[in-house]
Amino acid sequence: MDFAFTEEQAMIAETARAFFAEQATSERTRAAMAADGCDHDLWRAFTTELGLAGVALPEDFGGAGLGMVEQAIIAEAAGAEIAALPLLGHAMVSRAILAGGSPEQKADILPRLAAGELVASFAEAAPGSAWIDGALTGAALHVPHGACADLFVVAVGETALLVERDAPGLAVTPLTSMDQTRPYARLDFGAVAAAPLADAAAALAAAREAGLVCLAAEALGGAEAALKRTVAYAMERVQFGRPIGSFQAYKHRLADMMIEIEQAKSAVYWAACTVDEGSDEAALALPAAKAFCADTFFMCAGNMIQLHGGIGFTWEHDAHLFFKRARSIQTLLGTGDMHREAIAAKILGDAA
Amino acid sequence: MDFAFTEEQAMIAETARAFFAEQATSERTRAAMAADGCDHDLWRAFTTELGLAGVALPEDFGGAGLGMVEQAIIAEAAGAEIAALPLLGHAMVSRAILAGGSPEQKADILPRLAAGELVASFAEAAPGSAWIDGALTGAALHVPHGACADLFVVAVGETALLVERDAPGLAVTPLTSMDQTRPYARLDFGAVAAAPLADAAAALAAAREAGLVCLAAEALGGAEAALKRTVAYAMERVQFGRPIGSFQAYKHRLADMMIEIEQAKSAVYWAACTVDEGSDEAALALPAAKAFCADTFFMCAGNMIQLHGGIGFTWEHDAHLFFKRARSIQTLLGTGDMHREAIAAKILGDAA
Amino acid sequence: MKLGFTAAEEAFRAECADWLNGQMAGEFADIKGIATLTEKAERRKEWEQQLGAHGWSCIGWPKAWGGRGASLAEQVIFAEEYARAGVPGRVNHIGIELAGPTILAFGTEEQKARFLPDIAAGKTIFCQGFSEPGAGSDLASVRTKGRLDGDEWVVDGQKIWTSLAHISDWIFVVTRTEEGSKGPKGLTFLMMEIDQPGIEIRPIRQINGDAEFNETFFTEARCPADSLIGAVGDGWKIAMGLLSFERGVSTLGQQMAFRNELDAIIAAAKANGRAADPLIRQRLAKAEIGLRLMRYGALRMLSNSDHSKVDGAALTYKIQWASWRRTLGELAMDVLGQAGEVTDNAHYEWDMLPNLFLYSRADTIYGGTNQIQRNLIAERGLGLPREMRGDSK
């Protein structure tokens, strides 16, 4: 039992933080927002220079051979800069194939995912979709970074399918999304030929685990950055002849953000550890982390706008990037209410 | 449309406030708490000197011929001093008999209620209770001021029964209650002979209306007093060389109390008016007022303890009287969640 | 204390509703239901004029100045019916709610004659130049300078957050006219025509993608010497008086717009099944309660004839509605789910409810942040000590 980063983990955290702080600038993110919502240069740097696209994949498949703790470290650092990167779907698909792919599927795809040659996203098919006789029909409504993915894992009921971007019958429609740093796309499946993953249950569970850890961690990173930037503003901005950070109401609001963030930090790494250690507690830790961190980020990002005053409400200031990302995290992979209900069912021992 | 007190109403408010402030002292209330939870001298003064036990009964029956607005004014003033008086049940029973009693029942009972000769309380029979062949069996679990009432109206399903304190078969057990200024009693009915009110539906509806208005108004009065006393303490108490009321976090907390209280004030008199004017809006206003005012009072009373620091947590200080009254109001006549659900059903047009 | 309306008042309600519904079904059908302040601004200036032409623009004003001397109850009724009919907000709301009442209270007879009928007729659109860059909540730290140059005031400086400046004809500006003065002293309240070389308007894009607010630059901008309201140095007093008008009958119209928003959420919840969720039901009920209490708070405020006392309902009103609406925006999104996070519109323009979610973050900032409101409530309403200014020690 040692709930602190190892030296290697601390180093990865430092490296990732420095990387995103330097490269995922507001200017570049805004350029990506105006285009397809993906900073492609950043993706290249992330996958080549940093070489961490496969952080949680085994070395056999070209990955770093690390786990969810390290995946969370990366997501936290990327979240702190609201990086316009397709990390979420990529992590979900990587882990899904690792957990549920056939040996051939793994050998074929995982090395390319680890190298960042393929960009992947995960799609939940809408009710009414079906996979019959090897053909997928229906749609997926809100696929994160769906317009810039080369490969999808599509969940249709209890089946997990591999769908390639250029598969005949697949139509990908980019959607104007509130969070322009992770825009959604709609996928329409017109009898698309799709290969099922060998062990769908394992694949979907692994995708969900990775997704929840990533979202919680990126929310943590976003919340921390919102606090840090707002503290900096509070020290510099003068009103009524005093730095606004000297007003107690302002101080207490920032303190409240820190109180939540400290808990969020515990939540993220608790959840990541339960996955890495194969602990039963994962069934509590994952929904807890997702629900808690999403709320923390939303609270912090809302405060970021509020405590910046008028400037925080402008397009020009970055506060809205945090705010919109926070909103999108709330609904991605299940709302807080849903996750809390799952926890209630577990502690009450019912299935209501 | 004129949503302000008439001169008469303003005068009643002033008189009632002065009366309770002078007579419902902490010392007397604590003496009542140590006994049966009723300040009997105060009751005598209230019913004779002030003569307002029948404020919302017609003059024909010895009442003041006024309505729920004036009843609310009284309850607000009594609530501000956490007066140990059986006002709630008395008002509910008075209005129940007025609305649903036979001419004989009204003529027999209402004048004695208006004069304060009889103390009445309202009891909701527990599931399993029954009224068969003129005999009531079962129990009522939490009857406010039940141990000092002479007369009960007992709701059994859709029936409303008059039960006298000395009816054979009735056992009244005083209960040690968290709020000692309005202690509960348990009533056990062992085949008690009871007379039904002529129009039970009207009686129960009127009792509920009066009860919700009284509780909301007394919560308002309690919240206002909690704020006023805490403001006074904030001006006088010095910490770190400054009056604590000069700390912005403290100021903002008090401001938040005032923001809620102002809304609670609107809620109480809106609800009272809807009853007096027979408006359809009563179906929204009554649950809204009860739910909102109970929450406001609980928030203010909790803050009263917190903002007084250690002393606020002592038995000696009055803060706990407010806090415990606030708690009891939350559960009396339906919780906030229940009332809000009723409002939701109404605005959504369903009956879920 | 009485909530009901008289038969005559109900007849007036029918008259309002008839006329407004007729307009929204007829000549002005194209603007029905617009929820932002910026959309179709030119058509809405025509709507201002239509209101004026039919005597419905400023019904509480004296008849002499273009109003109809309506009673409080009538104003309440009109505001309710206006929003109920789906009529969009008044693009001249600054003129009719702030500039007009200020001129009525503090202006000369000549100024009243010059401005009020034109405001009521929808011919003069006003905006408000209070806030300055770097000042934010500290309204008294005005740096924009005004000096008399012969028979003209010459103004230099910059204002910010000037709502709708880009479609306005006039702006009222608080200027520092006494060299070296500080805080609320030495300020003067001027009315200036916008269409002049010395005034430049630059839009500020907001987080919802819209641009209702502007930066307004004054470079030797000019107005005649008699353009001031009150006396030289009275600027702070006038500005504070003006802000108190914000809490007038117009609040009831604003509330009816909120009503439309809440109704849209209720409709969405019923349509997509979220109405069955007990958590959503609680939040809808809370929103309903909050809205009702705003209404009765406003009626209490308007019915209160004793203006000598601090009116708690008035003092707490801003933070109440702003907080309520921000919460409403969050509820709207939770009802819509992910569907609320995407739009068919390629230009990042949002439907009513997502726009409500984004825009309402400004509600708790402009016109006095929630923090400033709590200070005011604690200090004016509860008599607690004032915050210290860092520079006045």
Add this chain to the structure above:
Amino acid sequence: MKLGFTAAEEAFRAECADWLNGQMAGEFADIKGIATLTEKAERRKEWEQQLGAHGWSCIGWPKAWGGRGASLAEQVIFAEEYARAGVPGRVNHIGIELAGPTILAFGTEEQKARFLPDIAAGKTIFCQGFSEPGAGSDLASVRTKGRLDGDEWVVDGQKIWTSLAHISDWIFVVTRTEEGSKGPKGLTFLMMEIDQPGIEIRPIRQINGDAEFNETFFTEARCPADSLIGAVGDGWKIAMGLLSFERGVSTLGQQMAFRNELDAIIAAAKANGRAADPLIRQRLAKAEIGLRLMRYGALRMLSNSDHSKVDGAALTYKIQWASWRRTLGELAMDVLGQAGEVTDNAHYEWDMLPNLFLYSRADTIYGGTNQIQRNLIAERGLGLPREMRGDSK
């Protein structure tokens, strides 16, 4: 980063559980499950001695002083098993969590030998004399005076909120030993025996009807000249050091007590049907999440070996648990309904859950109110400007 325990640690867990469960099923069955700090105090002093006699009292202390030099993981395990077995809280918690560690850190070897083994053996019960009437959160404004009179300190003054003083043997007292000094300067930290004519204890009845707290009056109370910890004038430094010990391994035991409370609520909700209410379910889930995050926050805090940096988990811990528990008390009552508002007991004594509701209002006050905690977090954790003292300008 690793959450699991080794096989040896799991074996240690079994050993702890065996012994504790055996005690609670045997000789000390009569105190099992007690939730307050005051009930059956004399029997619980015997329990302290039983723990000491079997080497389970202060397992993290060095063996030389009565501990067993247990590792962090072992301490975590023992704290968990202690509460899991339904063992009541330590009536000497001030001694083992505050006085002991303070003596260990700042005391002389002689003082260590004199006090530590007796504390570990449950023979010396300590209480804490910090707060004074009128001082409240302002800990530095100590007025209780200490002066050297020959080879004795003589203490005059009054302390308040001295938890469990009425069952304690010793009290540590922060006294002002430098005439005319102010604030944190001129204070000295003394250890005094309570059983002497100069010390009088008066219980303070609390809102839950219980009397855990006391007023403590010093009238020429005496202790030997060598009763001070640290040097004369070091009192503030020692007191602050002591407060930092509050965030040790004992927090995990406290959390397990919270676990028992939450489990009681869950059981009540299942028994009375409230567990079916989606609103209650959300609140139970939030309580569960909060409790888990407290656990992992504490583990983060304890695992953090870099004590040079401000530790955010430690800094935010007090307000986190206090606020969580206050919310838990409200949830408990909402689950119980009106049944929670009455008791069979004629003396206004309450069962665990209603008592939790009432008592938890103190959690956000003592040991630094939530307001003070937020100041500390903002100032120490975020580097924001300090609050001004009114008297230091």
